[in-house]
Amino acid sequence: MMKNLIKNELFKLSHRTETKVLLIFAILVTIVLNFMNYYFSETNENSYKKQLKSMIKFDEDMKKSADNIEDKIYYYSDYEINQLKLKYPLISAETGYINQTISDLAEEMYRNQFTNGINSESYLEVKKEYEEALQKLENYDWKQDINEEIKANQEVIDVLSDTTSTSSSTQTEIDYYQEVIRVLNYRLKNNIPQDGSNASNTLDEYLESLQAYKMMNKNVVTHQDKIALMEVEKALNIGKYELDHDLIKDQGNSYTTIAEELLSVASGQGFMIMFVAIFIASMIIPTEFEKGTIKQLLVKPYTRTEILVSKIIATILYFIGYTIFFLVVNWIVVGIFAGFNTIKAPIIVYDFGSKTATQVGLIPELIKCFLLVLPRFLLTMFIANLFAIGSKSTVLAMFVGLSLNMSDFTMLQKPIAKFILSNCWDFNVFANGGISMNEYVTLTSSVIVVVVTTIVVLLLSNIVFKRKEIKNQ
């Protein structure tokens, strides 16, 4: 019979104007956010070209009015480079070449022109070099550049190997350069020039993490050092895994991927589903009091506890349903803006314990992330609900729920931090052997705090709801 109570609650919830508005709101918010991300993303060709044009205009004006050499050098070379960029797409090997090589040459050329004069030897030398580069750009063969780079790195390795002292530090250096060569070969094999595409950026980031790891002190003392080291190791190992398994492919140049967005929703990073959780939990009881319909419900052959529990279960079910709905909306909207194939972006999970990365499927990972963040949603709902019963005010309950979620005490480095709910209720932090940013917050302490709070809040809700008298109008 409890089943029918729950059914009724879900029926009522789904027929309310507010919940219908929330469904439409979810669609609108997703469309607007994605439209803005898409339009203002750095990889949007249209806005890029527009921006270039306006910069060229600006450079033109500044060229005339610049009164010191440094400014002149900057605006003259910038003007030239932007003109050049206008000819090529944003994501292209050519643009990469312009950004990395030609822009430096342009600056050097103008520096010589303005400091040493137009007839100086140094100027003419750079100018020649610059013109050669422009020539090269017209028929740009990025593979040739990469091959040259490989050669250069190999030379460094040869020099390092020749040294008689084969200390561990030299070996680290050699390993590093070998990894650089591996990345360069990877570019050749998979056709990834340095073009600012997602794949290219991923490779660059991997090299950055390699370098960072090389420089890092491995004997960590403080908690923050430990976290930093773990993060770098994670980036490093994930990068390595992706290289090993040929996972860095041309995933387009979209500002995001469906996989990434869905995971962010499922792990509770967005505002929307948190808002819905708080809203539903805050209103499901006060609205019945406001309209007097609670009397109807309470004179039925059910105990108050049964009625309360049915409302809580209905809230949870509705919330889960809404989350699924929101995921589907995101899938469609992100698909439209970023491309539906971005759902295939590989998802790699890193285990801090064994320091290994593995590729996982999207659906299991979505479920895992959602289950791990569920304690946070549930507790927020239970607490909002408790305040809603006590005060019969939706607004107050929502305020409490939102405050709990907006507050951030992660950086409070005191033992009391482990008792602060917002520090322990998201178990994604501890997933795969992860640790909290806060050194006092451990998995065990978090489990205890969350379980105890849940029990106390639910018991209190039951007591308050049972004692609630329906005052005369």
Add this chain to the structure above:
Amino acid sequence: MEAVLELKNVNKHFGKKQILHDISFSVNEGEILGFIGPNGAGKTTTIKLILGLQRIDSGEVFINGKNIKTNFKEAMERVGAIVENPDSYMYLSGMQNLELIARLYKNISKEKINELVELVGLKDRIHDKVSKYSLGMRQRLGIAEALLNSPNLLVLDEPTNGLDPEGITELRNLLVKLATENKVAILISSHNLAELQSFCTNICIIQEGKIISTESINALQHDSLGRYIIELNHLENIDSYLKEEDKKLENNMIEVGREREEISDFIFELLKNNYKIYQVKEKEKTLEQAFLERIGGENDEKSNQK
């Protein structure tokens, strides 16, 4: 006859203020108990205590022999109620509201729902949202909702609010039918005694949280016997024949209180003294007046005590 609803020495405080004092009464099957009292006397509070909407400080309430404190679910199984206002979900249709309630009881068929919709005359509008209903229509829907589980105890708090005279008549007929044919026990509260007078079997009067009297309609009406109105040709010197509580009225009429045996002598005396008598009628005191007198009496007692 078994009592369907029984209250035993029920007390209720709000803070330090005692709202109900030792309320006791019972409603048997087939009885319609009119629960009468001025606004603020404690009618709604009593009804809320019966339905478990407020806590009982002391005393007991039994419904079908089940104590509502210890056996609430079973006690409420065969109760239908409307408290204060008919409380339907405004954003749902009348039918959806009925279906919600039907789901909360065992084995309520679709036919039963349709039957009730027909009974309360909402057939044409049952699929409209309740927010579009008039108060009277909501009241009818509330009655259908209260009857869904075929209750043997109906508790109706001022159910005539918002009903037009026709609706009141219909409700009255319906309640009488339920009481006589289905043996339903009905507790119906009102501050308007005239409405209940014609169909209640018993009347319970509450004032300032105390039950002043509980008795059958007949007994209450009996109080009103013994007053006569007499029309004469003139009222000169009439004072010498009148007692203290007798009154002179307009149009040469007088109102006198006499026992049945005395009235004939009184008329004879008037005739003897050359008064002409055009009409003599027994004055039927309304229940309302009897009621007011009860309350008045109670007040007098109180002021005497002080």
